[in-house]
Amino acid sequence: MKQTFITISMLCFSSLSFADYALSPGEEVRFAQEKVNPDNEDKWKLVFSGLFDLRFIDTDKERSFQDPDASSFGGRGNFRYGGRDRNSNGKGDINGSGFHLGHLDFISEVSRNKQKIAHIHALFDETANSNSTQIGLFEAYVQHTFSIKNNTQLNLRGGYLVPKVSLENTNVAWTSPYSITPSAINSWYGEELKVQGLEATVLKNMDKWTIGLTGALYSGNDGLGTGLSWRGWSMHDNYSFHGKKLRLRQQTFVTSGTVDPFIEVDNNLGHYGKLEFSWNELFKVHYFYLNNNGDGNIRDTLSSNWSWDTQIHQIGFHLGSYQGFELLGQIMRGHTETGRAPEVKNKYEAGYLLVSKRWQDFSATLRYDAYHVMDVDGKTDKNGQNGNAKTLAFNYHLDQRQTLMAETIFSGNKRRGNETYANSDRLHSRLYQLSYRMTF
Secondary structure, X not given: OHHHHHHHHHHHHHOOOOOOOOOOOOOOOOHHHHOOOOOOOOOEEEEEEEEEEEEEEEEOOOOEOOOOOOOOOOOOEOEOOOOEOOOOOOOOOEXXXXXXXXXXXXXXXXXXXXXXXXXXXXXXXXXXXXXXXXXEEEEEEEEXXXXXXXXXXXXXXXXXXXXXXXXXXXXXXXXXXXXXXXXXXXXXXXXXOOEEEEEEEEEXXXXXXXXXXXXXXXXXXXXXXXXXXXXXXXXXXXXXXOOOOEEOOOOOOOOOOEEOOOOOOOOOOEEEEEEEEEEOOOEEEEEEEEEOOOOOOOEEOOOOEEOOEEXXXXXXXEEEEEOOEXXXXXXXXXXXXXXXXXXXXXXXXXXXXXXXXXXXXXXXXXXXXXXXXXXOOOOOOOOOEEEEEEEEEEEEEOOOOEEEEEEEEEEEEEXXXXXXXXXXXXXXXXXXXXXXXXXX
């Protein structure tokens, strides 16, 4: 079935006639604006576009946290793909290798006079488990930009949003131009951080400097922190959408094997803000803070999902591009808790440093991740984690729409959760991926 779907998808895409424009590698998606004719004033445009990603993977034996073949809970592996459970004992016993449809994203945008008015991003996920739908909305919002005097702009966005906090995921369909798999921080954002709200950003241009200030109020996302607590940090591009449930490992506090991180349980509004500075587009730095204002005493009886009280502090910087070099990194700390005692209380932190070099159509990227979860509730369930990962990635741009990508990741994790089959709390994993990526 999977091979048939991939074959049909490739045949459909090969029959498409592409427009006479393309995105430069690493450029943010701006389909609607680029296709507006500047000579036609007061014109509306509706543009459809998307991303197709076919890849070959090879992993070691450990089952993935998001194992779609599992009858109950996911595995200990912290990659998107993993080994297979041939003996049905919950533990992987053969290596995972084969072709996968990594991305099939559809984007529609409405614009008027070079300004994006509306954005809808839907995606298909072949690895979604049997308790979830396989297609849904990643983002859906409307926006408008107001010009204010003294080189100041106000941008408003409202709807189903991902906060603009990732420095890696700046390419089409919230993908990274540097590697197939983003850092642990941005993997978590793509999986658990989505809000339904209103966001306002003020940008002030001062000669070579630009200052931006963002504030937002939102609902939903009461489950933020569930994945970090019950599963730990992971690294993947398996992004979530509205209606998708996340697979967890077996635990004592959560009785079901899945959780909805975007559910609204306590009817409290969350908020986030960002302060950013940039200089000549060569140096950017930002500080981001989020508080979902969750009430850990409240549980949704229908879904058995609890509200989690979660906060995030993050600093990020981006240096370059200078002679083809880029240097970027993000550091994040926070805490989360839920339950009436609370039963679960964890602190977490993560960071990465990435360096990338480009030579015309070829680029190479090296990234180091470190991440931790600190269990501070004193309960019998153990949620602590200590890990790191090394990523080496290569990209070759066939043209502005097609890219060949390759990466290898080696990670080491020490985590003592409640997996009954785990004889050791230390796990070493590796992943090889080859990808053909096409924007259309």
